[in-house]
Amino acid sequence: MPLQALRTVAKPQNGVGAFILQCKRIDLHYCDWAGSSKGMNDFLRTTLPAFAKQNPSIELSVSPRPGRHPVIKGLYINGRQKAICVRNMESGEILRKVELLKAASGERLRRERRPVKSANESVRGVWDPFHGHKYRI
Amino acid sequence: MKRIRLDRWATQIQPPRNPRLHLPPFSSETRAPRRELQQRQYQIQHQWQHQRRHAVTRRKASSAAAAQLEEAESAAPIPLDTSQDGDGAASPPQPQYAPSHRRAAQSAKLSALHARLALPSKLPLQTLARCLIDPSADPRPGYNNAPFALLGQDLLGYYTSEYLMCHYPRLPMPVLFAAQYAYVGSATLGAMRAEWGVEVVAAPGQEVDPGLLQLKRSVPGNAMLDGETRQLKDMPQARRLGSGRRNEEYNFRRGMSSRIVFDDQFGDLQSGLQPADAQPYPGAAISSPAADGAEAGSEQEQLALDTAASAPPPQPQSPEETHPTTVEQGSASFIRALAGALYLHAGSAASKTFHKDHVLSRQLPLHTLFHFTHPTRDLSRLCAREGFEPPVARLISETGRLSRTPVFVVGVYSGDDKLGEGAGSSLNEGRVRAAAAALRSWYLYSPPDSEVVLPSEVEGAAGTGRSKKQWKPQMVDIGEVIT
Numbered sequence: 001m002p003l004q005a006l007r008t009v010a011k012p013q014n015g016v017g018a019f020i021l022q023c024k025r026i027d028l029h030y031c032d033w034a035g036s037s038k039g040m041n042d043f044l045r046t047t048l049p050a051f052a053k054q055n056p057s058i059e060l061s062v063s064p065r066p067g068r069h070p071v072i073k074g075l076y077i078n079g080r081q082k083a084i085c086v087r088n089m090e091s092g093e094i095l096r097k098v099e100l101l102k103a104a105s106g107e108r109l110r111r112e113r114r115p116v117k118s119a120n121e122s123v124r125g126v127w128d129p130f131h132g133h134k135y136r137i
Numbered sequence: 138m139k140r141i142r143l144d145r146w147a148t149q150i151q152p153p154r155n156p157r158l159h160l161p162p163f164s165s166e167t168r169a170p171r172r173e174l175q176q177r178q179y180q181i182q183h184q185w186q187h188q189r190r191h192a193v194t195r196r197k198a199s200s201a202a203a204a205q206l207e208e209a210e211s212a213a214p215i216p217l218d219t220s221q222d223g224d225g226a227a228s229p230p231q232p233q234y235a236p237s238h239r240r241a242a243q244s245a246k247l248s249a250l251h252a253r254l255a256l257p258s259k260l261p262l263q264t265l266a267r268c269l270i271d272p273s274a275d276p277r278p279g280y281n282n283a284p285f286a287l288l289g290q291d292l293l294g295y296y297t298s299e300y301l302m303c304h305y306p307r308l309p310m311p312v313l314f315a316a317q318y319a320y321v322g323s324a325t326l327g328a329m330r331a332e333w334g335v336e337v338v339a340a341p342g343q344e345v346d347p348g349l350l351q352l353k354r355s356v357p358g359n360a361m362l363d364g365e366t367r368q369l370k371d372m373p374q375a376r377r378l379g380s381g382r383r384n385e386e387y388n389f390r391r392g393m394s395s396r397i398v399f400d401d402q403f404g405d406l407q408s409g410l411q412p413a414d415a416q417p418y419p420g421a422a423i424s425s426p427a428a429d430g431a432e433a434g435s436e437q438e439q440l441a442l443d444t445a446a447s448a449p450p451p452q453p454q455s456p457e458e459t460h461p462t463t464v465e466q467g468s469a470s471f472i473r474a475l476a477g478a479l480y481l482h483a484g485s486a487a488s489k490t491f492h493k494d495h496v497l498s499r500q501l502p503l504h505t506l507f508h509f510t511h512p513t514r515d516l517s518r519l520c521a522r523e524g525f526e527p528p529v530a531r532l533i534s535e536t537g538r539l540s541r542t543p544v545f546v547v548g549v550y551s552g553d554d555k556l557g558e559g560a561g562s563s564l565n566e567g568r569v570r571a572a573a574a575a576l577r578s579w580y581l582y583s584p585p586d587s588e589v590v591l592p593s594e595v596e597g598a599a600g601t602g603r604s605k606k607q608w609k610p611q612m613v614d615i616g617e618v619i620t
Contacts, residue, residue, distance in 0.1 A: 004508040005315035009325045010499035017498025024334040056252035059245045077334040130534040130546045
């Protein structure tokens with residue numbers, strides 16, 4: 001047989017064509033009794049409906065967690081979760097935290113050592129001693 | 138002990154399956170009688186509904202939205218009403234099938250999925266919910282995604298193949314099949330479903346959130362049957378797929394031309410075909426081999442034809458009878474169904490945009506798909522066919538010839554033109570790699586983008602628009618090298 005083919009799977013490039021927001025769900029837990037949840041209750045009443053309208057791709061779930069500090073949890077497409085306790089925060093701060101969850105990718109926070117990641121080889125090629133001028137004494 | 142959450146049973150993602158899981162044997166005696174099962178499920182459903190309703194009124198007692206919600210809840214009948222089903226025949230308690238259309242409009246997961254994929258508003262939520270239902274979960278063709286998937290599979294295949302053929306006209310057939318699989322094959326579509334954040338249910342049912350992919354999962358091959366010591370995959374009951382070819386029982390070689398004619402868009406056997414040695418169903422129109430006399434033969438034929446209802450093997454009527462599928466196949470049929478539904482609701486432009494955004498945006502290095510066995514022979518045949526000078530391999534540079542790690546850089550020249558270059562740890566390896574590189578550069582030729590016009594850009598609705606492109610005949614290659 002002159003030619004055979006090897007099967008593989010094409011790799012995704014999120015954002016090149018369609019962009020899929022990685023945050024798919026945010027759970028918001030509040031408490032009616034605890035004082036630490038005052039800001040959270042205000043947030044739920046005033047700011048959350050507008051946020052939900054602006055971000056239709058995030059599934060929002062609001063549920064009480066009595067006797068506990070308020071907490072917001074983000075669930076991401078890679079299956080990981082991020083939780084932020086928003087005790088004693090004001091409505092504006094909580095909105096910033098929710099935006100932080102929305103903008104996250106779900107991956108662990110890690111220090112990136114290589115500045116550029118690419119699936120393509122370098123354009124001008126890596127130097128090798130076999131092509132180009134040879135060093136002569 | 139944790140309280141059982143009945144409304145979350147079916148939607149919870151199960152932990153990884155235990156390969157030592159012992160399953161009951163496949164016999165109907167061990168299953169609970171259907172009526173009792175359905176009644177039990179009915180009670181559970183009602184219980185859940187009452188719980189849910191009360192919780193809603195308690196939580197939203199002060200809000201104005203509660204009034205609207207209560208109205209909606211009281212107006213919407215319980216999904217178990219038998220008014221839904223078309224077959225008015227006196228049926229026993231309705232089997233638990235796909236969720237109702239009303240629930241599709243109430244599902245947050247479904248609306249979030251619609252927005253995440255930026256689907257046009259012309260595609261209703263109810264159709265998206267239907268696309269998420271595999272035929273193994275609900276066999277009724279009007280309620281599952283099979284009709285959409287049939288259309289969408291052809292659409293995605295068409296757009297992908299025209300892209301590959303117009304941009305890479307010299308691509309050999311096996312590589313074209315592999316590239317097609319890499320772009321719209323079931324493995325890729327399974328990965329795509331996970332990238333979109335669509336979860337799969339543990340078991341399908343009517344109480345399941347409409348935003349989840351519903352399918353009946355097949356038993357994994359490393360599960361063990363009760364009373365057996367072997368795993369399922371080692372049991373000698375594998376069914377051979379039919380290939381749809383004549384004289385299939387002689388096991389002729391499935392060459393490339395045969396695959397183009399008989400097999401699917403990836404060069405694989407079509408699913409759902411009966412093998413040649415399968416027993417025909419009762420009433421099939423069989424032509425008997427008229428061994429003793431034409432009379433007896435014709436009589437037999439007539440009999441068979443008379444009793445033939447000319448009906449295919451009976452379709453599954455209920456979810457218990459459907460054939461289970463894998464998550465990968467279910468994901469592939471969901472995405473194909475979505476493409477088909479987009480075409481039907483929003484037009485060809487929308488389905489083309491869907492293909493461009495989700496399929497063509499993926500990266501596939503085509504040069505990694507090639508696998509040569511005799512590149513030097515192929516290259517010399519190619520040069521002879523094209524009228525080039527015979528290829529000659531020349532050493533460009535080398536180092537470490539007598540050491541443990543030599544490097545030889547060999548180039549293949551046709552006259553004064555270098556066709557390809559390769560490096561290897563022996564002279565022969567360098568020569569072979571150079572020939573392979575030369576062949577790859579020939580097969581991966583791509584005309585300039587200004588010359589490429591895809592047929593779908595000029596035909597049909599696209600061809601009559603304001604910004605229609607002018608058709609340019611595309612390059613058609615003579616074909617790959619035959620050696």
